[in-house]
Amino acid sequence: MIKIGKYIEHFINWLTLHFGPFFKSVKHIVEAMVNAVQWVLGIMPWYVLILLLAIFAWRRAGWSAGVFTLLGLGLIYGMGYWPQTMETLALILVSACIALLIGIPFGIWAARNNMVGKILRPILDFMQTMPAFVYLIPAVLFFGLGKVPGVFATIIFAMPPAVRLTTLGIQQVPKDIVEATRSFGATSTQLLLKVELPLAMPTILAGVNQTIMMALSMVVIAAMIAAGGLGEIVLKGITQLKIGVGFEGGIAVVILAIILDRITQSFGKKRMKKTSN
């Protein structure tokens, strides 16, 4: 019998043993980030925040998105899940930001270096197809229970689309445009900043959208390791067989998903239609 599990176990143990202080400081940093975002979200009264978000959604994605945001968030407040929603939102925003900060540079690297692309592809497949529950184990071993392991598991699960779509976007830049740019004496940094990234931007933003959606889909799973938020509500519904509560939590997640989706999608679309500056 081949005991891959044993090796992985040993590896994880070795990591926790030797990198304990490192994981501890990472934990503190991430915790501080989540708390900071949550604090910002809590700075103003709920109705002001709803109004601001509704106006923002309206400006970006049209009046229907604005109305939906207003009614949706109002419903969430009415159901009494406002604090949990803000907790979840903070968790998602931090996870997605970190996933993008790591994922986009890797995507760029993979697009420009075939070798990197080849190595990265199976790793991404692995990250994406591995059942998300499995990430909970090392997450807990590294960071204990709470929000931080939730963020960790979410990052791993949500990062692949950011990498993939960044790579795809850059590779889709027409070859003749890249060639023309090089023919005018562009350095590779100039090529990246002035041509490849701007032209890849709609695809990269689609990646951003997917990453946020994937992060949201981890909410319930992350709640299993005490990450809190709306996931906890749904989980309570499941474990205590409270159908009503489960559905209420689920509806709140869906509302949040639709709002985030509409807003992030609008960035990609506006880009494509953008005229000049």
Added chain:
Amino acid sequence: MIPKLKIENITLIFGRDREKALNMLHEGASKAEILAETGCTVGVKEASFDIQPGEFFVIMGLSGSGKSSLLRCLNRLIEPTSGNIFLNDTNITTLNDKELQQIRRKEISMVFQQFGLLPHRTVMENVAFGLELQGVPVAERNEKAAKVIELVGLKGYEQQLPSGLSGGMQQRVGLARALANDPEVLLMDEAFSALDPLIRTQMQDELMDLQEKMHKTIVFITHDLDEAIRLGDRIAIMKDGEVIQVGTPEEILTTPATEYVSSFVEKVDRKAVITASSLMDTKPVTAIFRKDGPEGSLRKMRSTGLNILPAVTIDKHFLGFVYLHEVLEVKRRGDKTIEAVIHREVPVAYPDTTVEQMLPFIAETDKPVAVVHPETNKLLGLISQTALIIETTGSQTL
């Protein structure tokens, strides 16, 4: 005069086992043999030629003959496998990345078949792109860009995006972008091939007008012989990666180097290309006015069997034609000179007058056509009616 560009034995091989392919090439293997043996494609095979400053040089050949590959070796968008390229005195093939960037920014610009414009930037921003890469401040580069935009006839379109322009307009942007750097050399890869025929001819005309003002060294690629002949001061013909002939359009048409070239040029409308200078007999027998009287002129007519002679002065200025029967007449009258019978009102051609332009002469007169120097009016040669008629009826036998 040193050439602007000197292409020296450039070979370009695509594929992995280039060493082996190169060796096989040196041993005289063909493109097909090398492909079968090594899996490598020979893109360009030992190309050597010079391009002079201010020359409009056309590289022409069928699809896959290696034109684009060769052109891209000139600014090293593709690295040649062996050989050297000199720009003025600089060996381009040995430059490092930084130096090469400088050459691309300042000396050599390129225009592409598919335009290669940046879709997210306005016409102005596209045209100023090369200057932007050099770090030229915005105000200065916009000023320069505005000038070239006007030059290519795009004034008023500065703030448009390329997608809103027609193909011809987009290529004007491409051309303006290349000119904005004020390069010495312009590389144009099938720059007009994507345009429809009317626009294409118009762009050719405008490019020639521009070239008249700018005197750039242009390397222009096309697979269209008519375009090559129209634009090129000289043409290089490529086949299977090899440059098989380099010459002026007229040389290519009149003395094709190989069967391949002649089969190529067969379809061309020669009348627009062949000029008086290649049809004329450069040592015509002439009646020299004041030296040859009626007697001398008749002797020359008898010895050549001609009944018409061009009359010239001692220093070869063309005067007109004399006819046998009229010379006989003045001789019978006892005149000492042929002055009275010189027909002065005759059409003349210049060395660069095309056969097409000489067509009316056939209809108008039965005389040969005198070819004279456009300024001095000296007689340079004579085209017989026979030669002219045979040429216009399209025979290849001359």
